[in-house]
Amino acid sequence: MKALEFRNVSFSYGKDAFAIRNLNFSVEEGEFVAVLGHNGSGKSTLARLSDGLLEADGGEIFALGMPVEQKNLYEVRKNVGIVFQNPDNQAVASIVEDDVAFGAENVGLPREEIGKRIDFALKAVGMETHRHATISRLSGGQKQRVAIAGVLALKPKVMILDESTAMLDPRGRREITDVVLRLNKEEHITVVLITHFLEEALLADRAVVMNKGEIVMEGTPADIFSRHEELLTYNLALPRIGQICKGLREGGIPVGDTLDVEKLAEEIAQCVSSRSI
Amino acid sequence: MxxxxxxxxxxxxxxxxxxxxxxxxxxxxxxxxxxxxxxxxxxxxxxxxxxxxxxxxxxxxxxxxxxxxxxxxxxxxxxxxxxxxxxxxxxxxxxxxxxxxxxxxxxxxxxxxxxxxxxxxxxxxxxxxxTPVSLTDGIESLLKPLTWIKIPVHILADVMSIALRMIPVLMEETERIRSAQKARGGDIEGGGLIKKIRAVVPILVPLILSAFRRADELGDAMDARCYMASKKRTKxxxxxxxxxxxxxxxxxxxxxxxxxxxxxxxxxxxxxx
Known part of the structure; x- marks a missing residue:
């Protein structure tokens, strides 16, 4: 079964301004997909449509086989969680454990079960020692990890991160991507990571590039990164390592496109040694 | 802070x-x-x-x-x-x-x-x-009799706990806007009473705007976590x-x-x- 499926979906905010245009897109269960795109490419709209926060103008959307529509919203939202961008605009309660409990309370779980869910969720994001902390005193990365825990407490099968790292510093970003990768590998949660940081897409099984409401590129992260000229036309800058590869080639050192630092070092070493002989 | x-x-x-x-x-x-x-x-x-x-x-x-x-x-x-x-x-x-x-x-x-x-x-x-949560729980519990005359006490309690939660966030925001206005040469400090009141406007307007934007996003985040005001929640x-x-x-x-x-x-x- 597909975790998410968009069939010919369109959505517009205004009259002619299409945010999403005839989109066909699907995510397999257990997959880790990165959705890349510049501002206004429609990638956040994609997240909101998946959860029924926005209603599509045309086409069909399925989450875990269920059509995303008014009468299913509750079930859909139990299974598809979204972590949003701003760490300050997601927490409902002031204390970590109270906020994590919010979703579980909403679906009417018994008290003991909520307690277990909080334990599980905070442990999964590595915040178990902050259980009684005041959220406003945490760092951005920690706040986002609490937000992830709040979603996890509902035990969703799919988790969408809608630019959840955009407002964080590099360290906070690393905290989030580490957690997400682990959730995907260990808890087998399907992950859709929406971002404009290309390097974050490296973690994914598959990357999709959006531009003006359409999917314009699709493939493994390595494949996508090797098409840098194309990426630039969509206003996406290469990650540092890609820029280095490109620079080296232009400087006359014929290295291939790689995302692995070790591998690049080896290639450089080979080139240099073969030339000195 | x-x-x-x-x-x-x-x-x-x-x-x-x-x-x-x-x-x-x-x-x-x-x-x-x-x-x-x-x-x-x-x-x-x-x-x-x-x-x-x-x-x-x-x-x-x-x-x-x-x-x-x-x-x-x-x-x-x-x-x-x-x-x-x-x-x-x-x-x-x-x-x-x-x-x-x-x-x-x-x-x-x-x-x-x-x-x-x-x-x-x-x-x-x-x-x-x-904690704000237990405070609102307390108020909710004390006001329970009002549900008899159809006042949605639990929704009021949720509203209150969110308001309390947002106090530090908006405080920080005020400080940030104040700094931003100062950095752009805005005359925020000093002056007489009238001038002081005037100086509040360039802080208040962006603050209110951003509060609305935050409310919108928070609403989405609550929806996404299965909040339904009419539905019975557990505690x-x-x-x-x-x-x-x-x-x-x-x-x-x-x-x-x-x-x-x-x-x-x-x-x-x-x-x-």
């Missing part, structure tokens, strides 16, 4: 922190009644003793408690000045038109100031020792009246009753005036 102490939870473990929020709310109301029953400094002193005991058992540093006064400093000064200058009495020190400084006026204004400070500190003690933290609360009830009730009785019958006691 310098001025956000009022209305903020102070996270330590103590007897007062663990008390049932309903009990604390009822005590606060009774205590405020006791303060208003006090007719002179003896009465206020009796109230102060109770407050100090509560502070001692809450393990909240006394300086932190006093900081709550800063938020109402203007009100305190205003009260003091108005009452000190506009009240006539037997012993008049200075008079000019309707302005009059008398011994009675000064004593009375000091009395009002003390009362105001007691009111503010005791209220802030409630928020220092009670992770259930309020339970424990034996500790029973002790707290007897101690607190005895103290407050004592103060109330003292304030009512104090006129019959032999105390130097």
């Amino acid at each position: 310098k001025d956000v102490s009022f209305g903020q939870y102070y996270p330590v473990k103590s007897f007062v922190h663990n008390m049932d929020p309903r009990l604390k709310l009822l005590f606060l109301i009774a205590y405020i009644v006791a303060i208003f029953l006090a007719r002179n400094f003896y009465g206020l002193a009796a109230c102060l003793v109770v407050l100090l005991l509560a502070i001692a058992f809450s393990r909240v540093p006394i300086l932190k408690v006093l900081r709550a006064i800063r938020g109402v400093l203007f009100l305190v000064l205003f009260t003091a000045v108005i009452n000190a200058f506009f009240r006539t009495g037997e012993t008049v020190y200075w008079q000019y038109g309707i302005l009059c400084v008398s011994k009675e006026g000064i004593v009375f204004s000091a009395f009002l100031v003390c009362r105001l400070i007691l009111l503010v500190t005791c209220s802030s003690m409630l928020t220092y020792t009670t 992770y933290k259930k309020l339970r009246f424990t034996w500790r609360d029973l002790i707290g009830f007897f101690v607190g009730a005895a103290l407050i009753t004592g103060v109330v009785l003292f304030n009512v019958y104090e006129a019959f006691l032999w105390l130097p005036v």
Whole structure:
């Protein structure tokens, strides 16, 4: 079964301004997909449509086989969680454990079960020692990890991160991507990571590039990164390592496109040694 | 984050922190009644003793408690000045038109100031020792009878807890906007009263706009986590009246009753005036 499926979906905010245009897109269960795109490419709209926060103008959307529509919203939202961008605009309660409990309370779980869910969720994001902390005193990365825990407490099968790292510093970003990768590998949660940081897409099984409401590129992260000229036309800058590869080639050192630092070092070493002989 | 102490939870473990929020709310109301029953400094002193005991058992540093006064400093000064200058009495020190400084006026204004400070500190003690969530749970539980006349108490409680949660966020935002306006050469500080009021506008407008935007996003985040106002929710933290609360009830009730009785019958006691 597909975790998410968009069939010919369109959505517009205004009259002619299409945010999403005839989109066909699907995510397999257990997959880790990165959705890349510049501002206004429609990638956040994609997240909101998946959860029924926005209603599509045309086409069909399925989450875990269920059509995303008014009468299913509750079930859909139990299974598809979204972590949003701003760490300050997601927490409902002031204390970590109270906020994590919010979703579980909403679906009417018994008290003991909520307690277990909080334990599980905070442990999964590595915040178990902050259980009684005041959220406003945490760092951005920690706040986002609490937000992830709040979603996890509902035990969703799919988790969408809608630019959840955009407002964080590099360290906070690393905290989030580490957690997400682990959730995907260990808890087998399907992950859709929406971002404009290309390097974050490296973690994914598959990357999709959006531009003006359409999917314009699709493939493994390595494949996508090797098409840098194309990426630039969509206003996406290469990650540092890609820029280095490109620079080296232009400087006359014929290295291939790689995302692995070790591998690049080896290639450089080979080139240099073969030339000195 | 310098001025956000009022209305903020102070996270330590103590007897007062663990008390049932309903009990604390009822005590606060009774205590405020006791303060208003006090007719002179003896009465206020009796109230102060109770407050100090509560502070001692809450393990909240006394300086932190006093900081709550800063938020109402203007009100305190205003009260003091108005009452000190506009009240006539037997012993008049200075008079000019309707302005009059008398011994009675000064004593009375000091009395009002003390009362105001007691009111503010005791209220802030409630928020220092009670998390917003348990506070709203307490209010919700106390207001439960209102559901009989179809008032959606649980929704009101949710609204309140979110409002409390947003206080520090908006405080930080205010500070950020203020800095941003200053950095662009905005004249925020100094000047007369009119100028000061004018200076608030460039801070207030972006603040309100961003509050709306935040509300929108928070609404989405709540929806995404299956919030439905009409649906019955369970509660992770259930309020339970424990034996500790029973002790707290007897101690607190005895103290407050004592103060109330003292304030009512104090006129019959032999105390130097």
